[in-house]
Amino acid sequence: MNLTTIQALFLLYSAISLVAGILIASLFFRKKDASATLWIYGCLFTSIATSVTVFRNEIPLVISYSLMVSFEVLSILLFSQSLKKLSIGSIPKKISWPLFLIPAGFFLLIELGRYSANGLITPELSAISTPVFGIANLLCLYETFTVRKEFSNRFFFSFLAVIFLLASLLYFLRVFNVFSRYSGYAFDLKPYNLAIWFFLTLLNSIRNLTYIALRLQLGLTEHSRLNNMNLRLSHTLEERNGMILSLQKLNRSSSINALASTISHEINQPLGALMLNVQYFDKKIESDPSNIFIFKEICKSMLDDVNRASTIIKNLSRLSSNQNNHVSVINLAKSITQVIDISNGRLRSSNTIIELDCRDNLQISLNMSEWQQVLINIINNALDALDSTDSKSKKIQISAISDQSSIKVFIQDNGGGIKAGEETKIFELMVSNKQTGSGIGLWLSKNIINRHGGDITAYNAKHGGACFVIELPTT
Secondary structure, three states, rough: OOOOOHHHHHEEEEHHHHHHHHHHHHOOOOOHHHHHHHHHHHHHHHHHHHHOOOOEEOOOOOOOOHHHHHHHHHHHHHHHHHHHHHOOOOOOOOHHHHHHHHHHHHHHHHHHHHOOOOOOOOOHHHHEEEEEEEEHHHHHHHHHHEEEEEEEOOHHHHHHHHHHHHHHHHHHHHHHHHHHOOOOOOOOOOOOHHHHHHHHHHHHHHHHHHHHHHHHHHHHHHHHHHHHHHHHHHHHHHHHHHHHHHHHHHHHHHHHHHHHHHHHHHHHHEEEHHHHHHHHHHHHHHHHHOOOHHHHHHHHHHHHHHHHHHHHHHHHHHHOOOOOOOOOEEHHHHHHHHHHHHHHHHHHHHEEEEEEEEEOOEEEEEEEEHHHHHHHHHHHHHHHHHOOOOOEEEEEEEEEEEEEOEEEEEEEOOOOOOOOOOOOOOOOOOOOOOOOOOOOOOHHHHHHHHHHOOOOEEEEOOOOOOOEEEOOOOO
């Protein structure tokens, strides 16, 4: 048996380590995976260390042996840190440079030993370096068992633990061979020495392949976990949307109930006028049946009353139902006017006027029913704020401006304003400035506008009162 037998084993191990590192690098290409990165560096240093071992007599460096053993220790330490990074609670960091202090100190220790031996590599130096490899493998064993507890599928972790344990035992057996003077040098072709290096080469090669299998298995598990999480998230979003829809209906009903008395008054007015016109029409038929002109005037007046009542009912129906649930292009001024018409009764009873300043050509794209619900929420809030003041000149100003990217609608009252520091808090769920408020209206309004690509903000106006700003993208 010639001298190159153990060297061939080392070269094979070096090649396998290099290939394993390249394979892991390709699997995690452009992925910021700390564990994979550390394992790749470990494979690289192992490949360098074993290559230096094989060709150390040809390398014109007196420190070749020290370089080899320090690189080998560094590689095993990198493997231990790589396993540690698999922990779910691990903080993703780059390589910790203090990790290199142990191999650096080991390098100096071996160099001092070699200097004491007049530059020779003695069995004693081998006896010093080999147990360090065993201890480093025990550290990997410890990290494997520590991380293993966090995962349900532990097969590959257990397999890695067995590999590290066996490798550590083989390194300590190699120390025993040195101290027993059976084999003082790594390349001794004695059966036990050859068997140790063969099984170490085999175990360490399997170790790298096992890590690859472990990461593939963890990747599949993570993919399955993410799929399950996406399904749960999808169900949660469906439940959330259902809750929001229910809250919209509740808020819409609440808003309409707040206007119920004034709306009934609004409808009673055209109906009362219609009744008077019917009675007048009946009398005219009896007294002057030939006066067609009077009959036409009465019919026109009756038709106006019917249309007026019909308009109020249609606007009310649009708010109270979930009809017209699709997004459409809406004339901004017209949509605001419809809400003002619905609120006219309460405006008159509270002695409040609304001033509208909006160009007729402005258009927005959203759900008509939801948009009018937002407007009526804010107008109702403004009316509530004005009702709590003693001002004799109650006013709500609605204006709109536009640019190339957005339309802003300003709704400002001259009431008491918003409590300092609560300008954003009022849009949170179940938060209300009113004692009888539900804390739903403004939260829903913001949710509706956000879903249509816009936003609502609020602030206290310079001259008093609150101002709500609704920003929507242009159509």
